[in-house]
Amino acid sequence: ETGVTQTPRHLVMGMTNKKSLKCEQHLGHNAMYWYKQSAKKPLELMFVYNFKEQTENNSVPSRFSPECPNSSHLFLHLHTLQPEDSALYLCASSQEAGANVLTFGAGSRLTVL
């Protein structure tokens, strides 16, 4: 186990549902990230938290709402999603935001019906 745990691993939801993705890291890192991975596209940075403060919101629609209660936990709250939001959502952490190695979780595979 790499130290970054994501749950659930798979999620199927309707467009009117509300669900949350959870990420937890046991590495003592101070930065956490959400990336979206769609087929044949670059890993898209969504949000960055550095020392619990949100430092980047990469023009993400408001139907995605992040929450970082402490440096070890990161959530992504989902509501009123669209089918095009179906993707693999990867959480990552690093010592600090910036020029540092990212450690990724295994991802949450989201399917929006």
Add this chain to the structure above:
Amino acid sequence: GENVEQHPSTLSVQEGDSAVIKCTYSDSASNYFPWYKQELGKRPQLIIDIRSNVGEKKDQRIAVTLNKTAKHFSLHITETQPEDSAVYFCAASRDGGFKTIFGAGTRLFVKA
């Protein structure tokens, strides 16, 4: 905005041959360039990285080169093996920044 271009998108080589993947970055302030390998159904994992004060770095069969003037960097895999088959992502970031920007990925197939 910042972006990283990666080529080729797909690469097929015979076992034992070399593979080269190339990336170009746009943010001249970038100073850290990691490469991640993602096997099918698994998470991306760092395989090698280079910082801008170094032109080349090698780790066994893997090497990375950096040309700061041209703003491009490359991954070289020698003596490829079937287990090298995966998607490889280049990325760029900088001290004081918050983003790691990824290339679109290269799917490498190593044929036995």
